[in-house]
Amino acid sequence: MDSKFPGKVLPYIFLLPTIIVCGMFIYYPAAMTFRASMYQSLFFGAREKFVGFQNFTRLFTSPDYLRSLRITIFFAILVVAIGLSLSFMIAVLLNRKLRAAKALRISLVWPYALSPAVAGTIWLFLFNPHSGLVNYFLDTVANIKPDWFSNPKLALTMLVVTAVWNNFGYNLVFFLAGLQNISDSFVEAAEVDGAGFWVQLRHIIIPLISPTTFFLLVININYAFFDTVGMVDVMTKGGPANATNLLIYQLYKDGFQNFNSGLAAAQSLILFLFVVGLTLVQFRTTGRMVHYGG
Amino acid sequence: MxxxxxxxxxxxxxxxxxxxxxxxxxxxxxxxxxxxxxxxxxxxxxxxxxxxxxxxxxxxxxxxxxxxxxxxxxxxxxxxxxxxxxxxxxxxxxxxxxxxxxxxxxxxxxxxxxxxxxxxxxxxxxxxxxxxxxxxxxxxxxxSAILYINADLFRKAGLDPNNPPSTYSEIIEASKQIVESGAAPYGITWPLHTWFVEQWMAEQGAPLVNNDNGRSARPTSINTDSAEMKRIFTWWKQLYDEKLWINAGVEDWDQANALFMGQQVAMEITSTSDVTFLTQAGKEAGFEVITAQLPVPDEVPRVGVVxxxxxxxxxxxxxxxxxxxxxxxxxxxxxxxxxxxxxxxxxxxxxxxxxxxxxxxxxxxxxxxxxxxxxxxxxDTQSSIGTQGALIGRFQEVRDILEEAFQKVMGGSTVDAALKDAKTKIERSFADYNSLF
Incomplete structure (x- = not known):
């Protein structure tokens, strides 16, 4: 049976709404960003001058920018690795038949309802070196009161904790859904065969949940690269001495504070290509290990 | 019809x-x-x-x-x-x-x-x-920026709140006395903000940038290598190194106020726009707040504020x-x-x-x-190029870079190196800005 679409024009008419929306909100801005990256500009293009690739050469020869790049990669690795493993472990524990499972789930998921800026504000209070709960606790237990804002390593630690906490609920929901989709028959069969908890985890649960893990990996990398700008702004403003100046925050500062949209456009292109590249590599490598269906 | x-x-x-x-x-x-x-x-x-x-x-x-x-x-x-x-x-x-x-x-x-x-x-x-x-x-x-004093902590430390410190060295001495007497954990705070640096440049009658502080033409260079600027940074560094000044965070006005109200410090330098708020807050927390003029470097006469x-x-x-x-x-x-x-x-x-x-x-x-x-x-402010205030297009970027410079100093860099690096960055920003006009 050969079911062909009638006419040559009709399919395009059906596609038109999507094309218009994508064109207006994705392709046109992307093209404008590409154009803007070739210009020195002020006040959102009110004044501009063509400079070719100067914005890019500037960025790649700037020690500050390269340092931000390294910090961002390090930050992303930490956020993704800690975030995913922690939420996976908790999800496995929560997936058992617990009495307070529902209440626990809700209380663990709610941080996701907060925007990164709000999460930043909350942790800012907790990490306050002089009146925050974290230091109060550390002072009582270990008699130390670290200055989370003035030490580069501590400041980055603080951001990682906040970012992991903020995105924890999201990861948990997906892991829980993934775990509940694993048919009981596999687990029961394994139990009959005498497989213990760790063996089940390694040979059944982790392979079967790999599509979810893979999806979360991509989402979390995007989160670490793009969604953390509000958090940084609230908590450290990129300091101390640029130690937490993530790429996206530098972009925000150049674009929306220094009126330098050309440089910001170049940065957003770099960031875009970087994340696209990373995602493609993941599909090529990690993606092969993923089992769909089962 | x-x-x-x-x-x-x-x-x-x-x-x-x-x-x-x-x-x-x-x-x-x-x-x-x-x-x-x-x-x-x-x-x-x-x-x-x-x-x-x-x-x-x-x-x-x-x-x-x-x-x-x-x-x-x-x-x-x-x-x-x-x-x-x-x-x-x-x-x-x-x-x-x-x-x-x-x-x-x-x-x-x-x-x-x-x-x-x-x-x-x-x-x-x-x-x-x-x-x-x-x-x-x-x-x-x-x-403008002024000094707020917690008079009760001052008395506790054996200082006279009616004779407030008015110079850089007096601030250091008073802070030492506050910390050593145990009246408060730190002497003084203010937000890590370039605004204060701007005020202290004006107090010394020094312009922040060239071209008459940007008033006769868009500026092309910044006076971070001047004796006035080094004086500010050196003093600030000493306060930090000796744990007399506490970092309230970059441009974090609220945190500086919180430290003062929480009696973690006996002095705060901040905007006069908080006189009503801090005086009242002190009353509610049970201590007396007294204001004093912005302290200035010892060697130079007080010119005024921006x-x-x-x-x-x-x-x-x-x-x-x-x-x-x-x-x-x-x-x-x-x-x-x-x-x-x-x-x-x-x-x-x-x-x-x-x-x-x-x-x-x-x-x-x-x-x-x-x-x-x-x-x-x-x-009392004398009219001068310094007190008229600088005109800079990307002023916020300049503020950021100088704030970053002090954070580098806190991280162990020398004042000269941090300020030199800041100068290079700021002047490139000036050149970029000016090239569009």
Whole structure:
């Protein structure tokens, strides 16, 4: 049976709404960003001058920018690795038949309802070196009161904790859904065969949940690269001495504070290509290990 | 056409005419974007509400749009999109960006000499917003940096709060005494903010940038390698190294106030716009707050401060009626009576001489000496290139870079190296900016 679409024009008419929306909100801005990256500009293009690739050469020869790049990669690795493993472990524990499972789930998921800026504000209070709960606790237990804002390593630690906490609920929901989709028959069969908890985890649960893990990996990398700008702004403003100046925050500062949209456009292109590249590599490598269906 | 139709037509005509009358009597709407948060927002809303209810020609709608840099940015962006408000409150250092953006018109285009008496405005304030012979905006909230003292902690440390430290070395000595006596864990705090550096440059009569502090032409170099700048950084570094100054965070005004109110420090340097708030907060927390002049370097005579704060700018390309209504509001807002209320409610100093007279007549400063210090510091300011304040297009970037420089110093870099690095970055930013004009 050969079911062909009638006419040559009709399919395009059906596609038109999507094309218009994508064109207006994705392709046109992307093209404008590409154009803007070739210009020195002020006040959102009110004044501009063509400079070719100067914005890019500037960025790649700037020690500050390269340092931000390294910090961002390090930050992303930490956020993704800690975030995913922690939420996976908790999800496995929560997936058992617990009495307070529902209440626990809700209380663990709610941080996701907060925007990164709000999460930043909350942790800012907790990490306050002089009146925050974290230091109060550390002072009582270990008699130390670290200055989370003035030490580069501590400041980055603080951001990682906040970012992991903020995105924890999201990861948990997906892991829980993934775990509940694993048919009981596999687990029961394994139990009959005498497989213990760790063996089940390694040979059944982790392979079967790999599509979810893979999806979360991509989402979390995007989160670490793009969604953390509000958090940084609230908590450290990129300091101390640029130690937490993530790429996206530098972009925000150049674009929306220094009126330098050309440089910001170049940065957003770099960031875009970087994340696209990373995602493609993941599909090529990690993606092969993923089992769909089962 | 029969009689019936005529009647209907007549009714419609009358209705249209009446509607027209109502429309023309409706007040002209004026929108204002501002950055006054917290308690100061309530005072601002109160004033605007009073204006709206006491006359029927103009209706002002005020919207809080975030911090100063955010408001400036939002205003320029919205003007590009054609959705700008009528009036925008812009912080002092945003002035050159506001002018260069082409979004605003100088206020003297609407204000003739008989509408406002500029000679009644404080010289320091008036001078700041005077660029290339034109009055660009209506001064509104002006402030400078002063020293706040927790008098109870001072006495506890064996210091005399009525003889406050006034120089850099006195601040160090007093802080040492506070910490050693155990009165407070740290001596002093202020937000890690370049604004204070700007104030201390002015106190030494030194311009921040070249070309007459950016007043005769857009600046091309910054005086971070000057003796004045090094003096500031060296002293600040010593306070930090000896654990006498505590870092309240980058541009974090609230945190600095929290440290002072939490009695973690016995002194705070911050804006005069917090006089009302901190005096009151001290009272509630059970300690006495005394204000003193901004401490200055030992070696140089006190020249004066730059009027910080903000002014209100008029957006161009608006209907004439709207702009004129906005001007009416601005004249009212900067009138002595309103300035008196604004000053009492916030601590921003009154920008008009007649407002100061009003306050003196009712004995306000005698009863509230904390406010007098703030005002006196501005009145004593000598007119110079340094105290007129710098004009820089990307001023916020300069502030960022200098804040980063001090953070590097805290991380172990030398003052010279950090300032040299800052100079290179800032001057490249100047060159980029200037190349677009």
């Amino acid at each position: 029969n009689f019936r139709n005529c009647k209907v037509l007549g009714i419609v005509l009358v209705a249209v005419l009446m509607l027209g009358a109502i429309v023309s009597a409706a007040p002209v709407k004026v929108t204002l974007w501002h950055s006054m948060g917290g308690e100061n927002k309530n005072i601002m809303d109160g004033l605007i509400n009073e204006f709206n209810t006491t006359q029927s020609e103009v209706e002002v709608q005020a919207i809080y749009r975030g911090t100063y840099p955010e408001v400036l940015n939002a205003a320029i962006a919205s003007a590009r999109a054609g959705t700008a408000p009528t009036l925008v409150q812009i912080y002092e250092v945003g002035s050159l960006a506001a002018i260069d953006s082409g979004v605003f018109v100088p206020i003297d285009e609407f204000l003739t000499r008989d509408m406002v008496d500029w000679s009644d405005y404080m010289d320091a304030v008036f001078n700041y917003y005077q660029v290339a012979g034109r009055q660009w905006s209506m001064p509104f909230n002006s402030s 009027p910080g704060g903000a002014s209100i700018w008029v957006v161009g390309n608006k209907p004439k009626a709207e702009s004129e209504a906005a001007i009416k509001f601005l004249i009212w807002m900067s009138a002595p009576e309103q300035q008196v209320k604004w000053h009492k409610g916030t601590g921003y100093f009154p920008i008009r001489k007649s407002a100061v007279d009003l306050l003196e007549k009712e004995g306000w400063f005698k009863e509230n000496p904390n406010f007098e210090v703030a005002l006196k510091q501005v009145l």
